[in-house]
Amino acid sequence: MAYKFKAEQATTVLNEITYQVGRTGAITPVANLEPVLLAGTTVKRASLHNADQIAKLDVRVGDTVFVEKGGEIIPKIIGVDFTKRSVDSLPTEYITHxxxxxxxLIRKEGEAQHFCPNDTGCPTQITGRIQHFISRKAMDIEGMGSETVELLFKEGLISDYADLYTLTKEQVIPLERMAEKSAENLVNGVAASKAIPFERVLFALGIRYVGETVAKKLAKAYKNIDALMIASHEELIAVDEIGERIADSVIKFFSEPTNLEIVERLRSYGLQFSLSEEQLENQTDKLKGQTFVVSGVFETISRNDLKKLIEDNGGKVASSISSKTSFVVAGDNMGPSKKTKAESLGIPIISEQEFMEKL
Ligand SMILES: [Zn+2]
Structure with a gap:
C-alpha cells in the first residue's frame, strides 16, 4: 500500500490555444494561461494533448480552467469552471492547416494526433529532425545546439542533417554570435561524430517509433544498414520486441527515395553504418532460438553480464518461466517458486558451469 500526495490544483484563465509541430509532424495543442502559482512554480502553459481532449473538456479561449500538476513536468488542464463561462463563448475549432x-493536416484512422504531412518541406519538421540528429543521445555533436540548427537552416546552409557534414568554418563564421573559435568547434564536433557507433546513428536518423532501445535491438539483429534496408515485414517482427507499428515505420522510411539518398550521403561522409569489428567479435548465433531464464546469484559472473552473454550469442532472456523457456540458469538462492515451476513444466535447470560449457 502506498500513500500519494494529491496533485496540486489551481484555477486560471485560458488566454490562447497555440499549436506546436513536432519533428514527426505531430501537432500538439498548447494552452497559454494567465500565469498562476502551482506547486511552487509559475505555470503559463499546459498541454491539451489533442483534438479529442479539447472536445472532451469543451475547453474554450476565455474559460476559467482547473490546472493540475501531477508527477509530470508539464501541467495539464483537467476541467473548465462552466459557471464562469461568458454567454457569447464559442466552441474551440481545431486548426485544419x-x-x-x-x-x-491529416488524421489517420485510430490516431488521436493530427499530422502535418509535409515532412520534406515543413520548416519545423526539418529543423526538428536535425535537432534530434545532433542531440546528446544520438550523434552528440559538440559545439552545436538547437538554436544553431535554426540559424543554419534560416541562412540556407543546411536543409537536412547530411548537410552538416559539408559545412565549412568559412561558411559558419559570418553567422550571428559566431566567432572563429566557436565555428571551429562546430566543424570539429561534426567531424568527430563520424565515430559514433551504428546503433546511435540508426537512432539519430529519426525513424518514427525507433527510439534508443529499438535502435539497439535492430542494430544487433541486422548488424548493418544494408541488411536492415531490405528486411521484410515478417523478418522485422520476428526480432525481439519489434512489433507491427515499428516494422511498418522502418519499411516506410527506407522506401522513401529522399531518405535513401540521405543515408548514402552520410555513408559517403564516413558515418558508421555497421557494427564495429569489436562489437561483432563477441557475438555468435550459438544460442539462437533458445530462451533462458536467469535466477539466483552467480559465482564468476554478475546476473546482468550473464544476460548480456546470452543475448550476445543470439539467445533470448525472459523474466518468467513458461513452456517457451529452453533452460533455467540457476545460481545460489534460486527462488523456490521458480524451481517448482521449472520442474513442473519439465524445463532443464542448469548451473553456471553447465551454461559456460554449453557456450
Ligand atoms: Zn507543416
Missing amino acids: CPECGTE
Whole structure:
C-alpha cells in the first residue's frame, strides 16, 4: 500500500490555444494561461494533448480552467469552471492547416494526433529532425545546439542533417554570435561524430517509433544498414520486441527515395553504418532460438553480464518461466517458486558451469 500526495490544483484563465509541430509532424495543442502559482512554480502553459481532449473538456479561449500538476513536468488542464463561462463563448475549432507551413493536416484512422504531412518541406519538421540528429543521445555533436540548427537552416546552409557534414568554418563564421573559435568547434564536433557507433546513428536518423532501445535491438539483429534496408515485414517482427507499428515505420522510411539518398550521403561522409569489428567479435548465433531464464546469484559472473552473454550469442532472456523457456540458469538462492515451476513444466535447470560449457 502506498500513500500519494494529491496533485496540486489551481484555477486560471485560458488566454490562447497555440499549436506546436513536432519533428514527426505531430501537432500538439498548447494552452497559454494567465500565469498562476502551482506547486511552487509559475505555470503559463499546459498541454491539451489533442483534438479529442479539447472536445472532451469543451475547453474554450476565455474559460476559467482547473490546472493540475501531477508527477509530470508539464501541467495539464483537467476541467473548465462552466459557471464562469461568458454567454457569447464559442466552441474551440481545431486548426485544419499546419501553423508552420500551411499544409492541410491529416488524421489517420485510430490516431488521436493530427499530422502535418509535409515532412520534406515543413520548416519545423526539418529543423526538428536535425535537432534530434545532433542531440546528446544520438550523434552528440559538440559545439552545436538547437538554436544553431535554426540559424543554419534560416541562412540556407543546411536543409537536412547530411548537410552538416559539408559545412565549412568559412561558411559558419559570418553567422550571428559566431566567432572563429566557436565555428571551429562546430566543424570539429561534426567531424568527430563520424565515430559514433551504428546503433546511435540508426537512432539519430529519426525513424518514427525507433527510439534508443529499438535502435539497439535492430542494430544487433541486422548488424548493418544494408541488411536492415531490405528486411521484410515478417523478418522485422520476428526480432525481439519489434512489433507491427515499428516494422511498418522502418519499411516506410527506407522506401522513401529522399531518405535513401540521405543515408548514402552520410555513408559517403564516413558515418558508421555497421557494427564495429569489436562489437561483432563477441557475438555468435550459438544460442539462437533458445530462451533462458536467469535466477539466483552467480559465482564468476554478475546476473546482468550473464544476460548480456546470452543475448550476445543470439539467445533470448525472459523474466518468467513458461513452456517457451529452453533452460533455467540457476545460481545460489534460486527462488523456490521458480524451481517448482521449472520442474513442473519439465524445463532443464542448469548451473553456471553447465551454461559456460554449453557456450
Ligand atoms: Zn507543416
